[in-house]
Amino acid sequence: MTARTTGRRAIAVTGVLALALGASACGSSDNKSSGAQRGSTECADYAQYGDLSGKTVSVFTGIVTPEDALLKKTWAPFESCTGATIKGTFDKSFETQILVQAKAGNPPDIAIVPQPGLLQQLVATGKAKPAPKETEANVDKNFTKDWKSYGTVNGVFYAAPQNASMKSLVWYSPKEFKDKGYTEPKTLDELTALSDKIAASGHKPWCAGIASGEATGWPVTDWMEDMMLRLSGPAEYDKWVKHQIAFNSPGPTAALDEVGKFLKNGKYVNGGLGDVKSIATTTFQDGGLPILQGQCSLHRQASFYAANWPQGTKVSKDGDVFAFFLPGKTAEDKPVLGGGEFLLAFSDRPEVKAFQTFVSSGTWATLAAEGGGGRAVSANRGADVTKCQCSEIDTLAFSVLQDPKAIFRFDGSDAMPAAIGSNAFWKQATSWITGQSTKDTVNKIEAAWPK
């Protein structure tokens, strides 16, 4: 053991420490060839997990190529230092499969769940295990209360957050902004003023697309969630998601009307794509592309849209496209809408607990940040951001997610019942774009809420 472990030693449980010492004394002949060696300085952070040689943890996730490789890379030091094997299953049909597996009684040790709604359904099967106290201590230390609450069901903490993504972004062309002297708006009023200014120059400021097969309409739900968070505040937002206030009550209605000021305004949309109705038939992937042709100037979409620009597009502050934070009512007001994943365990074997604790640690978050790509960003404050192989968008997302002033809220439609979150909300939002009034829209969604 080296000096670096002194700090760790203080918090490690004595029994675990004894095991760790034993492990380091055992030599390293059975170690994996790559990466850190057990007992070496790189492994100091992992001493707390003890010797897990010959133990296997099965992990099931909907994260697939190319991000699965990034995820596996973050597990490698844990595997080589503790001797445990992490057996990952990466399958797109995770969301339907995991429920079947849980109900049938053969779930994996760990499921990486991307929606709080699904998490609750899984816990309701009675097969999930609450998070160990070491994991909970990590989460208390590294995450805000909001994040912890998404992994908590009926007051019991189950699932620690993994990665995070940020949805409250507006994409724009830095070059156009520079040439025409536009500046990034800091408040919602400034955003409207900017839109008016661009519209007055004979240009359509906004472009949008919501077509996405049977999920057509979801980008409107993100817009509405963002506006709900900005106009009514996080407390009302939570009530809305939990249906403690009706969907057709004044708050949500005002939020949708606010979205309408942008998306249903013929002067504002749909640059390069047609009239307001064309939003409904434009795929969300194509929605922002007219920015590159100078046909529109602004496009609200999540950070993952960075991967959607054609090859050769430079995504940076002085490049072809970049994004700014969708502003709040005031410059101080920073409500962030986003998503993320949570690690839910179906077993409480020591190696499973150790893995949960590892992923919720700052060590893991730093490893993920170093790996870059789609797995870099998390809301984990233990992450060493200076080591991040981040794109500029990742850096922006990281800085907003870790901003103590920022209030984070999870994508509300992911937490609503399926009849709303993956059906009525999408469908009515689409009808709203093609002409249905705001009042009819919120009334119909309220009527569809399961009794």
Add this chain to the structure above:
Amino acid sequence: MTTTDKFVKMVEAIALFLAVVGLILFLASRFSGRKGDRVVAAVFLLPTAVMVLVGLVYPGVRTIYYSFFNAAGTAFVGMDNYQTIFTSSDQRTVLRNTVLWVVVTPFVATAVGLLYAILVDKARVEALAKAFIFLPMSISFVGASIIWKFVYEYRPDQSGVQQIGLLNQLLVWLGLTPQQWLINTPWNTFFLIVVMIWIQAGFAMTVLSAAIKAIPEDIVEAARLDGVGPLGMFRFVTVPSIRPALIVVLTTIGIGTLKVFDIVRTMTGGQFDTSVVANEFYSESFRSANQGLGAALAVLLFVLVIPIVLYNIRQLRASEGR
């Protein structure tokens, strides 16, 4: 599951199948003589009966049972789900669309197929001409839907923007404004129906062409001697002679149309008021997690298909009896 595991499982399944078949043959061989025949028949019928019961009757009965229950399948709600289908405005749109599909598709597809069959009959390039209209049949519904989605694709008519949809490009060439074909209800349903007709016309043409060729030459000759014109020939000779084939084609396309799902789901996802019963049944059951309403829609579909199937069977019996 690795590939090796899958192969092992496959071999196991085949071995199990052979074992069951072997067992049945063995049991059957133990009985002989006149009395034994009945037992042998029963032994052979048993597996089929079991499979029909387990795979068809049991799920069918359960679906009917669940259609009287709430979303989670936990509380009895009587006829509520059926009431929803016939009273909620969204569900009524679904019913209207299904009616449009069933009324339009079989007749238009059959008419197109019949006309085409008559036109190319005995023409010099008959085989080639038939191949052209038959080709869409070999494309999957999803593939055809994606092709037609591109045909209907919309881009605004403004400088710097290129049309990528065939239909709108034609309009632009003619000096007209591009249209959003898939949005404006109820016309969008007809644009979806076109896809089905495109696929099914080939099927209708093939069957009807064969039937036309089977019309005895002497009937045609007798009609000609009586001075029947081309229209009369069609009305009094061709159509009555191929009537059984026409009915088979109409009902087959009709049943297929009632169950249409792929086209709607791929092209609009049931948005813009284009949903049909089969698509709605899927969304309610698997996206909305509303088991009860989903089951009720499935039952409705079943009830709608029954009369067509019965008619089909009666016609088949009648033609066999002749």
